[in-house]
Amino acid sequence: MTATTVILVVGVFVVLSAVYISWRAGRLDRLHIRLETARAALDAALIGRAAVCMELAASGVLDPASSLVLAAATHEARTAGPEEREHAESDLSRTLRAVMDQERFRERLADTPAGPDLMAELDTAVTKVIYSRRFYNNAVGATRLAQRRWLARTLRLAGHTEYPSYFEIDDAEPASLAQQS
Amino acid sequence: MVCPYTWDVPGGVMAHVRDLAEALIADGHHVSVLAPASDDAPLPFYVTSAGRAVAVPYNGSVARLAFGFLSANRVRKWLREGRFDVLHVHEPAVPSVGLLACWAARGPIVATFHASFQRSRAMSVSAPVLHTALEKISGRIAVSDAARKTLVEHMGGDAVLIPNGVTVSRYAEAEPLPGWGPDGGVIGFLGRMDEPRKGLPVLLDAFTRLAPERPGLRLLVAGPGDADDVLAKVPVSLRERVGVLGLVSEEDKARAYHSVDVFCAPNTHGESFGIVLAEAMAAGATVLASDIPAFRRVLGDGQAGALFETGDAGSLAREAAALLDDPACRANLSAEARLAVRKYDWSTVARDVVRVYETVTSTAAGGVEEEQQGRGRGEAGRVPEGVRAHGSEVS
Numbered sequence: 001m002t003a004t005t006v007i008l009v010v011g012v013f014v015v016l017s018a019v020y021i022s023w024r025a026g027r028l029d030r031l032h033i034r035l036e037t038a039r040a041a042l043d044a045a046l047i048g049r050a051a052v053c054m055e056l057a058a059s060g061v062l063d064p065a066s067s068l069v070l071a072a073a074t075h076e077a078r079t080a081g082p083e084e085r086e087h088a089e090s091d092l093s094r095t096l097r098a099v100m101d102q103e104r105f106r107e108r109l110a111d112t113p114a115g116p117d118l119m120a121e122l123d124t125a126v127t128k129v130i131y132s133r134r135f136y137n138n139a140v141g142a143t144r145l146a147q148r149r150w151l152a153r154t155l156r157l158a159g160h161t162e163y164p165s166y167f168e169i170d171d172a173e174p175a176s177l178a179q180q181s
Numbered sequence: 182m183v184c185p186y187t188w189d190v191p192g193g194v195m196a197h198v199r200d201l202a203e204a205l206i207a208d209g210h211h212v213s214v215l216a217p218a219s220d221d222a223p224l225p226f227y228v229t230s231a232g233r234a235v236a237v238p239y240n241g242s243v244a245r246l247a248f249g250f251l252s253a254n255r256v257r258k259w260l261r262e263g264r265f266d267v268l269h270v271h272e273p274a275v276p277s278v279g280l281l282a283c284w285a286a287r288g289p290i291v292a293t294f295h296a297s298f299q300r301s302r303a304m305s306v307s308a309p310v311l312h313t314a315l316e317k318i319s320g321r322i323a324v325s326d327a328a329r330k331t332l333v334e335h336m337g338g339d340a341v342l343i344p345n346g347v348t349v350s351r352y353a354e355a356e357p358l359p360g361w362g363p364d365g366g367v368i369g370f371l372g373r374m375d376e377p378r379k380g381l382p383v384l385l386d387a388f389t390r391l392a393p394e395r396p397g398l399r400l401l402v403a404g405p406g407d408a409d410d411v412l413a414k415v416p417v418s419l420r421e422r423v424g425v426l427g428l429v430s431e432e433d434k435a436r437a438y439h440s441v442d443v444f445c446a447p448n449t450h451g452e453s454f455g456i457v458l459a460e461a462m463a464a465g466a467t468v469l470a471s472d473i474p475a476f477r478r479v480l481g482d483g484q485a486g487a488l489f490e491t492g493d494a495g496s497l498a499r500e501a502a503a504l505l506d507d508p509a510c511r512a513n514l515s516a517e518a519r520l521a522v523r524k525y526d527w528s529t530v531a532r533d534v535v536r537v538y539e540t541v542t543s544t545a546a547g548g549v550e551e552e553q554q555g556r557g558r559g560e561a562g563r564v565p566e567g568v569r570a571h572g573s574e575v576s
Binding site: 027030031034037038040041044045124127128130131132134135137138139141142145 | 287289313316317319320321337338339340341533536537539540541543544
């Protein structure tokens with residue numbers, strides 16, 4: 001009698017916790033997918049920005065010194081290893097700001113044949129870096145919170161996924177861009 | 182796109198969704214909006230009804246929301262049939278179809294947060310449910326600094342800031358209201374009359390100083406609030422020169438902007454982005470605004486509209502008098518305002534929203550799908566559509 005009750009109670013408990021744990025694992029899994037997607041989007045945005053910067057540097061619109069500075073920063077950013085990536089991308093942001101915030105940069109660029117298109121691409125590329133980085137860091141925050149939970153840690157619900165880290169760079173947009181949007 | 186509040190009743194969020202949807206459609210995207218609406222309400226072609234909204238008290242006011250099984254089913258059906266590339270939910274924390282859509286969908290989800298609010302008890306109680314739904318959002322947008330701050334403080338994480346837009350063409354042309362200017366002596370105000378932050382008392386004070394020496398000067402006030410309260414603040418002899426319209430329709434609002442010589446925005450603080458100011462600029466009104474930072478920025482440091490010292494009726498009166506006496510300066514400011522407001526046009530704002538869409542979809546595998554239901558039990562019944570298929574991709 002009592003044995004049956006105990007078995008019943010234990011059984012119900014086991015089933016309930018199994019359902020709960022699988023739900024939590026599913027949630028964590030979804031977060032990991034969101035994190036990976038956001039990471040890939042961030043990579044794409046950074047590569048996109050580097051490509052537009054390279055194009056700007058090679059376009060002949062800039063003076064040779066600016067071109068060289070920009071090309072060097074872009075190259076650094078593209079070839080940086082995982083350790084130096086944040087630094088290199090921040091440097092590229094700073095260089096781009098220095099180049100774009102020159103006196104009458106926008107007007108001069110608009111006067112060249114390829115200028116308007118290049119300007120629009122540059123605007124989009126810079127904005128996308130800002131957006132995707134924020135979305136990625138949001139995803140990191142949410143995932144970290146979920147992974148740190150007692151249940152997730154004890155049962156290793158996250159499997160072999162790494163504890164994600166934030167991507168911290170200086171991505172402030174050039175003043176000439178901020179003004180117009 | 183999902184709008185949580187009923188489509189029948191005009192409101193801030195609803196207007197935002199409508200204008201954004203129309204700007205995106207004009208840009209060649211395929212947009213479908215899901216919103217609560219009564220059965221017989223006339224809906225534009227891009228809106229799908231999510232069922233009738235129920236008026237319930239929520240967060241200190243009465244909101245017209247849609248929830249329950251019927252709404253949840255309609256949301257699922259809409260998601261299934263739409264096969265969207267991106268799902269854009271407005272106010273996902275409001276217990277209405279927006280939250281239901283987050284709950285039912287899987288894939289690239291973008292959410293826009295409009296209101297700033299205090300964390301409520303209800304939100305703490307239902308936090309796990311809310312969290313599961315909100316966790317799925319891959320891109321978050323806030324329309325103002327206040328909304329962004331709310332998000333950071335109450336839900337954690339950050340959002341990108343994309344302010345509201347103005348449909349410039351809607352205000353560009355309008356017939357002035359009968360019996361009003363522009364005749365060289367009309368000052369206008371639009372906003373809540375009973376909210377001191379909007380600064381109407383400052384304007385009334387300045388009007389009282391100016392009116393005795395300017396017989397042609399009149400004041401046109403529009404916006405929700407009690408007319409008698411407003412008139413009580415003006416000396417009896419001047420009352421017939423103050424016109425109080427009360428709450429006006431969208432159309433009359435545009436006409437009101439065209440009926441004034443000087444449009445005054447005397448806000449004392451707040452207003453991270455003055456939508457009223459932008460509308461007046463779109464109508465080509467000569468703007469005189471307090472020099473709070475947001476207005477200073479919108480008006481390009483006084484290039485597209487005059488500024489006066491915030492809260493100082495004397496300064497307002499001086500600047501207003503100078504503007505009224507100088508038609509050439511007014512014409513110049515009006516032209517500058519029409520030019521400056523272009524960057525707040527919905528077409529520009531929509532471009533930023535599209536960039537958010539592109540960011541969240543660029544690497545996502547597939548579009549928006551319906552979430553599998555029934556964890557652990559009866560899984561056979563529901564298989565997600567799987568493939569994304571959509572004619573005009575958001576790009």
